[in-house]
Amino acid sequence: MTDGLTTRVVEDETDWDALRGPWDALYRSSPRASTPLDFQWLRCWWEVYGPAYGLGGLRIITLWRGETLAAVLPLYVDGGKGAAMAVRCLRFLSTGEAEYEETCPDYLDLLHLPGEGAACAEAAWAAVNGLSWDTLELLDLPGDSPLRYAGNAPPGMKVASRGVCxxxxxxxxxxxxxxxxxxxxxxxxxxxxxxxxxxxxxxxxxxxxxxxxxxxxxxxxxxxxxxxxxxxxxxxxxxxxxxxxxxxxxxxxxxxxxxxxxxxxxxxxxxxxxxxxxxxxxxxxxxxxxxxxxxxxxxxxxxxxxxxxxxxxxxxxxxxxxxxxxxxxxxxxxxxxELISLHCFRGSVRTMVDCLVRFIRRAVRKVLRVMTRR
The missing domain is CATH 3.40.630.30 (Gcn5-related N-acetyltransferase (GNAT))
Structure with missing residues (x-):
């Protein structure tokens, strides 16, 4: 519990569906409400894209004050198509697709009640820090997102501009x-x-x-x-x-x-x-x-x-x-x-293996390009 907030991480679709009423009520009152944070948008995405990209499962962080849903951070783990040593990337729902079929949702963020941004951002990052993941990639948040300024964001988190709407x-x-x-x-x-x-x-x-x-x-x-x-x-x-x-x-x-x-x-x-x-x-x-x-x-x-x-x-x-x-x-x-992205990675065995594989692939491609020029 953080600042009177109780955290529950939703990993099951049935539990997620049971949140429809509280989620809709939160959405109607939240200053962060945007099209891709609507329950319907996210649920449609999971039904269509989840079987291809969401093999690591849901990680929807919900924050409660008593029986009131105070905030949600809709995440999932991109498990690299289920490979044993694949890097587990924690992402916003409705991101992470291949470029040719990406939905490009702008204004993803922490959906929270009015006046709860700072406290809920701290609690959300505390929950994220407690999850199992190798890399974190949160795309296309507003530049003033409370997640950007919370003091307990994952160590080494980097902020990058994604352009202007x-x-x-x-x-x-x-x-x-x-x-x-x-x-x-x-x-x-x-x-x-x-x-x-x-x-x-x-x-x-x-x-x-x-x-x-x-x-x-x-x-x-x-x-x-x-x-x-x-x-x-x-x-x-x-x-x-x-x-x-x-x-x-x-x-x-x-x-x-x-x-x-x-x-x-x-x-x-x-x-x-x-x-x-x-x-x-x-x-x-x-x-x-x-x-x-x-x-x-x-x-x-x-x-x-x-x-x-x-x-x-x-x-x-x-x-x-x-x-x-x-x-x-x-x-x-x-x-x-302005939209921004938040990135960081943990020095796990998976990330080190992934970096090595990427290095070898780049080296092989370079050698092949040299050989084809001869």
Whole structure:
């Protein structure tokens, strides 16, 4: 027990499912609530990705004050596909996948009650320090996470920047947002919106019955763009596609998931897909095509602007583009949130063997490259 907190580490799916009610109540009140900390997101990920990546098992740290769930830190052990001497990496749930099928969740963190951040971070690290693991990799926390500043973090923990999430401030409504932009960007935004109106195109938000069709449009447009550049596209990964289908099925009709499309003559040319948490929208994926026969120059940009207007009318005050260096994101945003990662390793036999194997592999590859040049 730390500072009046009781710690329980959940390793069984049945015990995890029994936490759904307390978890949802914590999520609704937590200042750290984000899309990938929602119980539904994490449970879907575990069902789809867990059999491939979670062989080391769940390690969900829960902290309680009496009968009240005060905080959760959703972790699992990546057991290296079950190999006997594989390095046991402690990770956030919904991270650790191969690059081609990763879900890229931003704003993972310690989910805690208001005013409990510091105490719960200390208790969470105490629990982490008591677990069996070889390496720790926690990705994409907000830069001000209480986990970053707790005094009992694992020895040797390193903090690294993961980039910045560009955010558009919609407080005061869409017109007030436009006034924050540069004169040139604001003028271009208004021109593009007028072009959409003149072309007869519309920004449409999916109803629950339309969500599946909008998602198929998203996949089609997204894949067409990436395959035209000789790349696979994220929806080529079956697990990634299945994960998102499950989320949409679970959240359709709740207001959590947003699927919006720019359509002309009932044909989709742009689809935007994201999630609402509180008064914040996260833009998760896009599919952008060319609106043939019109003067619309930047269909993706203008679609974001139109969606901002629609969401602002619904009370959304932050439109988060999530991580990325796209020029259009920078031009449309007024602030940013830094993300960080936390890393450390223990000097176990497993980590030493892993380092040796990696060294030998690099040496062999180097020798082979030299030999092929002769």
């Amino acid at each position: 560009p955010v558009a401030n919609l407080e005061g409504g869409f017109e007030a947002y436009l006034q924050q932009l540069s004169y040139k960007t604001r003028k271009r935004a208004r021109q593009e919106i007028r072009k959409v109106e003149q072309a007869g195109a519309q920004m449409q938000l999916a109803t629950p019955d339309e969500s599946a069709a909008y998602f198929e449009d998203l996949v089609r447009l997204h894949q067409a763009r990436w395959t035209s550049e000789g790349k696979a596209g994220c929806f080529a990964a079956p697990r990634f596609t299945e994960f998102n289908r499950r989320l949409i099925d679970a959240w359709s009709g709740t207001g959590r998931v947003v699927l919006a499309r720019l359509a002309l003559a009932n044909e989709a040319y742009v689809v935007l897909y994201g999630f609402v948490t509180g008064a914040k929208f996260d833009l998760y994926q896009t599919g952008v095509g060319t609106v043939e026969g019109t003067a619309i120059y930047s269909p993706g940009t203008v679609s974001n602007l139109l969606l901002m207007g629609a969401l602002a009318d619904r009370g959304v005050v932050r439109y988060d583009f999530l991580r990325g260096e796209s020029a259009y994101k920078k031009s449309l945003t007024s602030e940013g949130c």
